[in-house]
Amino acid sequence: MKLGPKAAAAALIVSAALALTACGGGATGANPAAAKTTTLTLGTVQEIRSWDPAQAHVGHILQPYQAAYDSLLLRQPDGKLSPMLATAWKYNDTNTKLTLDLRTDVTFSDGAKFDAEAAKANLDHFKTANGPQMAQLTAVTGVTVVDADTIELNLTTPDPSLEFYLSQAAGLMGSPKALGTEAIKTEPVGSGPYVMDKAATVKDSQSVFTARKDYWNKDLQKFQKVTFKTLTDLTARTNALVSGQVDATLLDPKTGKQAEGAKMTLAANQVDWQGLLLMDRDGAKNAPLGNVKVRQAINYAFDRKTILEQVLLGQGTPTSQPFGKESGAWTEELENYYSYDPAKAKQLLKEAGYETGVTLEVPSVPGFETQLAVVKQQLADVGITLNVGSALTNTFTSDIAAQKFTTMYFSLFQGEPWVAINQIVSTKALYNAFKNTTPELQAKIDAVQTGGKDAGKLAQEVNKYVVEQAWFAPMFRVNQMYYHNSKVTVTPQIQQAVPSIYNYAPAS
Structure with missing residues (x-):
């Protein structure tokens, strides 16, 4: 991966890439002013047990974490990797050292600054927190802070999947002040596009997020509010979609027939x-x-x-x-x-x-x-x-x-x-x-x-x-039978049963 500019040019590249992704790869999306009046409600198949980013999972469970946490790298709908918190990255000749240049204009929702020390704190925490995906950093022996906006990941052996992992659970970045605390288990503290509304969030029922006012990339904030409704039962998810309680959810071939009868749109993957x-x-x-x-x-x-x-x-x-x-x-x-x-x-x-x-x-x-x-x-x-x-x-x-x-x-x-x-x-x-x-x-x-x-x-x-x-x-x-209503556009995410949170946009 070639190194690129660290400041204004990278910001423009990232903004354009994320805007395209959130609009469904070219689908018509809302303008920023309209986005402030929209909501998105998703039916999810499993409750989040801990909002500590080191406890993040993949597949169906990654999506809610993306509301609160940015990742080091962004994975586009087609699987290509783009800058996010890392503006550029490059391996050494033996593929045993990965250098990442980091953004300098990002803060966490508690006011803490994102920098190289914060990135190292997260990666170190991920390796020791015994999370479900801790094996993603097995090859990483240590993280070195080169300067305020540069880190090096040192590997025992080459790991061709490491860049992919940095767009997944291992790349999620939380506030270093909150990592390892009891509080972060119930309320995420990240640099992501949304912050949790604790008053509206109900354990084992729904997690509610609102757009963060000082978020660094407004192109990601297509909605004013995002709600994740926990619906483990397939019939319950089907009924919620058809009745308008949720805008999108994962079904199966049989329940999909009912969704299609109600004029829902299939985003198969x-x-x-x-x-x-x-x-x-x-x-x-x-x-x-x-x-x-x-x-x-x-x-x-x-x-x-x-x-x-x-x-x-x-x-x-x-x-x-x-x-x-x-x-x-x-x-x-x-x-x-x-x-x-x-x-x-x-x-x-x-x-x-x-x-x-x-x-x-x-x-x-x-x-x-x-x-x-x-x-x-x-x-x-x-x-x-x-x-x-x-x-x-x-x-x-x-x-x-x-x-x-x-x-x-x-x-x-x-x-x-x-x-x-x-x-x-x-x-x-x-x-x-x-x-x-x-x-x-x-x-x-x-x-x-x-x-x-x-x-x-x-x-x-x-x-x-x-x-x-x-x-x-x-x-x-x-x-994967992912259905949505006419209020939103949805672009499937390669190798994911449910799309990344960036892949939704208001339909008009």
Whole structure:
């Protein structure tokens, strides 16, 4: 990333970029005067448990934090990174030191100044606060203050996903005076475009924010008030949207029909893939899974298109690869690598010595009951028995890490290549609980880590390896069904189920 100007020119670049994003990438937005009379109400799927920026999550949960906190880098709807609190950034030749130039005209809502010391305080706090995304800064050994508006992030090894993380949870900046206090858990103190209205905020019900008067970039403030209504129940979200209680929310293919009947607009976006994780690839607990032909047979057993139509009303794209189109690791040749071929599945089982059958044990995953029923039937058609056990609980991540499950049906995020590799492929990945690897695969992973701007292309080789070796049995990429009314324009955010807060604007 090339270094650029630090002052007026950068401010103009940032203002233009953010204004474009907030207006929906070219959609007509409100002028600043009109924005002061508008409100935005969003139906969210989960309550924020702590407003400490170090406790921020990603996915559905990142959006509310963006109201209160700016991030170091801004991620545009198409995934490109732009300046925000950092005006420019650059790696050294070995990609082990990232230098960031910072804005000099920003304050937090408590009056504290944003500068290099404040940025360091936040990054240090993030690394030690035991938040859900603390692994985002695993490669960062320390932060050095170079001068009042420059910091250096020192890395043990290159991390191709670090810039992405600085636009996510790790990049959120809170007031250094508030970090680590009890107060910030219930009331955020950031430099963002909105401040919390404590009187109107109700725990487990709604969080209300108003436009900050002295915010540094007025182009972001498209609304006078933003309300996040916590609606964990899908039916409740649907009813709230149709009745006008919320302007936008996340639904699913079935409830989406009701929304469309009420003239709501769909902003579809493919973020996750669904399918089987065949995690015991060395056969440590389930011997047949150690045979690649068995794993390949599982893949050939599925009529992905039919399953998609039956379960999700066609809202998605059948696929054989776990890396998404936007990641850079996706390739056309792997999209339909495993066609529906039950005869070939049976032949592969015979060649592997399992002609008499294979048994797979999977946990029940709430919300995926229909998928599991169809998967169970299609596997049975080729001689594979799928036993569905007890439901996943809130300890499922520790259960996965403890190798409780050899196989599971799940939905996983298709992120940037290095993010995805460290989620599902590398020996550090949660969803590679059995630490499966080979020298060939590790060499491909190492190439991605040190590949710099070529990381996405190099990750195609990792993708090809895990598809050919049938580490997974992907079914389809799922359409995220995000609906909104005619009062607002909404631009989907790449690789996010819900848009960033900057992607909304008044419709007129």
